[in-house]
Amino acid sequence: QKEVEQNSGPLSVPEGAIASLNCTYSDRGSQSFFWYRQYSGKSPELIMFIYSNGDKEDGRFTAQLNKASQYVSLLIRDSQPSDSATYLCAVYRGGATNKLIFGTGTLLAVQP
Amino acid sequence: EAQVTQNPRYLITVTGKKLTVTCSQNMNHEYMSWYRQDPGLGLRQIYYSMNVEVTDKGDVPEGYKVSRKEKRNFPLILESPSPNQTSLYFCASSPEAGGPITGELFFGEGSRLTVL
Numbered sequence: 001q002k003e004v005e006q007n008s009g010p011l012s013v014p015e016g017a018i019a020s021l022n023c024t025y026s027d028r029g030s031q032s033f034f035w036y037r038q039y040s041g042k043s044p045e046l047i048m049f050i051y052s053n054g055d056k057e058d059g060r061f062t063a064q065l066n067k068a069s070q071y072v073s074l075l076i077r078d079s080q081p082s083d084s085a086t087y088l089c090a091v092y093r094g095g096a097t098n099k100l101i102f103g104t105g106t107l108l109a110v111q112p
Numbered sequence: 113e114a115q116v117t118q119n120p121r122y123l124i125t126v127t128g129k130k131l132t133v134t135c136s137q138n139m140n141h142e143y144m145s146w147y148r149q150d151p152g153l154g155l156r157q158i159y160y161s162m163n164v165e166v167t168d169k170g171d172v173p174e175g176y177k178v179s180r181k182e183k184r185n186f187p188l189i190l191e192s193p194s195p196n197q198t199s200l201y202f203c204a205s206s207p208e209a210g211g212p213i214t215g216e217l218f219f220g221e222g223s224r225l226t227v228l
Contacts, residue, residue: 032214032215034215043221043222044202045219046215046216049215088154088155090215094213098143098160098211099145099160099170100157100215100217102147102154102155102156104154
């Protein structure tokens with residue numbers, strides 16, 4: 001079982017719709033959760049982070065965390081073609097290793 | 113401008129020919145890391161460094177070496193490259209000395225390496 005799992009997609013949504021991206025993780029002790037966006041041929045960039053159970057909103061983006069279910073999601077409202085990218089879920093592993101564990105990413109395609 | 117700079121951006125080489133991918137950051141970050149990105153496998157950490165002269169293995173260190181003689185530089189060395197090291201490589205740095213607990217990683221633009 002991978003530490004961080006995502007559906008590779010592609011997830012196709014029409015412009016203006018809500019895109020829902022999901023991620024599960026295996027380490028129940030994980031405390032910090034992140035979403036990165038990666039455009040084709042570019043490097044990843046951090047767009048959201050969440051530490052506590054519940055929802056966190058930032059503009060059109062909402063991150064949701066459910067630690068009991070070991071589940072993190074990212075909602076993108078009013079999706080735009082410019083949101084088309086691969087979205088990487090990442091979990092911080094602390095302790096002796098201090099690093100981010102990345103999922104394989106979900107490709108989102110927003111259709112005009 | 114705050115940035116992480118990698119060179120070369122693209123490289124085609126042959127099996128066994130030693131190569132070095134340089135990484136330099138101008139943000140005075142203590143934490144630096146190398147990742148490789150492969151289809152279906154995502155971003156995997158190769159090595160990381162929490163400070164000068166302090167380096168440690170990530171999840172896929174075999175076939176790679178690193179050094180951290182200065183805070184700004186963290187080169188990745190492939191002593192004897194093999195075709196399974198064909199990949200997209202990213203260097204990253206973090207302002208948190210103990211590791212990217214806030215997830216804030218500044219990535220370089222990537223180096224696409226092909227080993228024939």
